[in-house]
Amino acid sequence: MDKVDAVVVGAGAVGLAIASEIAGKDRDIFILERESAIGQGASSRNSEVIHAGIYYATGTLKAKLCVEANPMLYKICVENKVPHKKLGKIIVGNGEDEVKQLEGLMRQGEANGVHDLELIDSDKIHRLEPRVRGDAAVLSPSTGIMDAHGLMDHYLRKARRQSGSDPLVLETEVTGITKSKDGYVVDTVSGGEPFSLEARVVVNAAGLFCDRVAQMVGIDIDEAHYRLHWCKGDYFSLGGKPPATMLVYPPPLRDTLGLGIHSVPDLTGRLKFGPNAYYVDKLDYHVESPVEPFWSDIVTYLPEIRKEDLHPDMAGIRAKLQGPGEKARDFVIAHEERRGYPGFIDLIGIESPGLTSSPAIAKMVAGMIEDYLD
Numbered sequence: 001m002d003k004v005d006a007v008v009v010g011a012g013a014v015g016l017a018i019a020s021e022i023a024g025k026d027r028d029i030f031i032l033e034r035e036s037a038i039g040q041g042a043s044s045r046n047s048e049v050i051h052a053g054i055y056y057a058t059g060t061l062k063a064k065l066c067v068e069a070n071p072m073l074y075k076i077c078v079e080n081k082v083p084h085k086k087l088g089k090i091i092v093g094n095g096e097d098e099v100k101q102l103e104g105l106m107r108q109g110e111a112n113g114v115h116d117l118e119l120i121d122s123d124k125i126h127r128l129e130p131r132v133r134g135d136a137a138v139l140s141p142s143t144g145i146m147d148a149h150g151l152m153d154h155y156l157r158k159a160r161r162q163s164g165s166d167p168l169v170l171e172t173e174v175t176g177i178t179k180s181k182d183g184y185v186v187d188t189v190s191g192g193e194p195f196s197l198e199a200r201v202v203v204n205a206a207g208l209f210c211d212r213v214a215q216m217v218g219i220d221i222d223e224a225h226y227r228l229h230w231c232k233g234d235y236f237s238l239g240g241k242p243p244a245t246m247l248v249y250p251p252p253l254r255d256t257l258g259l260g261i262h263s264v265p266d267l268t269g270r271l272k273f274g275p276n277a278y279y280v281d282k283l284d285y286h287v288e289s290p291v292e293p294f295w296s297d298i299v300t301y302l303p304e305i306r307k308e309d310l311h312p313d314m315a316g317i318r319a320k321l322q323g324p325g326e327k328a329r330d331f332v333i334a335h336e337e338r339r340g341y342p343g344f345i346d347l348i349g350i351e352s353p354g355l356t357s358s359p360a361i362a363k364m365v366a367g368m369i370e371d372y373l374d
């Protein structure tokens with residue numbers, strides 16, 4: 001049986017970022033991916049926003065890793081020619097209650113270490129984005145957009161360069177993981193054939209299936225509170241010329257599962273709106289939502305948008321730990337040594353801002369692996 005130092009399960013942005021950080025000439029690693037290409041899960045079905053780290057409760061991994069990763073990501077993009085744009089974002093409030101929420105967001109962002117926020121009035125909103133209607137807004141200059149595939153290609157190139165070989169194995173689904181004397185036996189079905197290998201370290205970066213992969217090794221996912229709740233988000237695209245160039249968001253408290261229906265410019269200049277949030281139990285990426293609730297949210301801050309110009313576009317599914325009616329949950333990034341699984345690293349519930357946080361997550365996980373293997 002082949003023996004390697006580490007196996008990363010899942011070639012999404014998180015698994016690839018980790019692989020790029022831990023690959024080295026004197027370390028054998030494999031990235032096992034069940035699809036026929038990288039980034040076919042949440043990493044290619046999202047808003048591609050480089051978040052600043054404003055919303056998340058202070059002290060959570062979401063807040064810490066996002067704030068740490070924001071400048072890292074711009075540096076990666078510049079140095080490796082990953083397409084991106086630092087467009088800036090405004091979170092727009094209308095009416096007394098929403099303006100109060102914006103003041104709370106300013107405090108939250110500053111407590112998280114986002115120090116470039118500005119509370120702006122309707123005149124400044126008008127100067128920045130003449131077609132946006134708002135009494136006040138939080139301006140976040142360090143929010144931007146990126147090409148998620150470009151980022152993943154960079155992580156893969158780096159992993160290949162550092163390992164001196166190709167660690168990526170596609171069309172290989174991990175089907176079982178058993179503790180062995182020196183690590184774990186990882187069973188797979190590769191190109192239709194069963195194949196097993198042994199690894200000292202296993203990194204579970206399986207996105208929507210990470211709870212099932214944790215279960216494979218023997219973790220009781222209910223006792224550990226690792227059971228995922230899939231939460232879908234649909235997008236509608238706008239025909240015609242975009243009415244705003246910055247990212248425009250409503251205050252998040254209108255929506256307890258996401259950040260609210262916001263404008264999502266892409267790098268080609270097209271504009272989408274989304275994502276909404278509703279729980280699902282199957283992987284179906286058709287847009288299922290009616291346009292009406294989207295449109296009525298959008299016109300609160302972009303009153304000129306016409307319903308007939310909105311067209312069903314794409315959908316993504318979030319790997320949420322927060323179930324219906326429950327409070328928001330943080331990322332779980334855990335070396336499972338304390339549960340009796342030394343060398344097994346779980347990444348559970350890596351929803352937004354997981355793409356932004358990917359370089360900081362990778363650094364954190366690489367640190368866990370160094371400590372363990374040394």
Ligand SMILES: Cc1cc2nc3c(=O)[nH]c(=O)nc-3n(C[C@H](O)[C@H](O)[C@H](O)COP(=O)(O)OP(=O)(O)OC[C@H]3O[C@@H](n4cnc5c(N)ncnc54)[C@H](O)[C@@H]3O)c2cc1C
Pocket residue numbers: 009010011012013014015016032033034035038039040041042043044045046047048049050051172173174175205206207208209210213232233275315316317318319350351352353354355356357
């Ligand atoms: C609608 C939506 C909008 C979002 N917007 C943003 C945003 O603007 N900014 C931001 O920072 N984040 C955003 N996110 C979050 C971000 O997309 C995710 O946090 C990130 O992509 C997670 O990456 P991942 O590698 O963990 O998961 P994935 O990209 O899902 O990758 C997991 C991989 O594991 C593979 N896999 C699963 N099981 C197995 C198995 N048994 N064997 C082998 N391979 C397996 C899958 O095929 C998949 O390729 C958004 C998410 C959604 C859904």
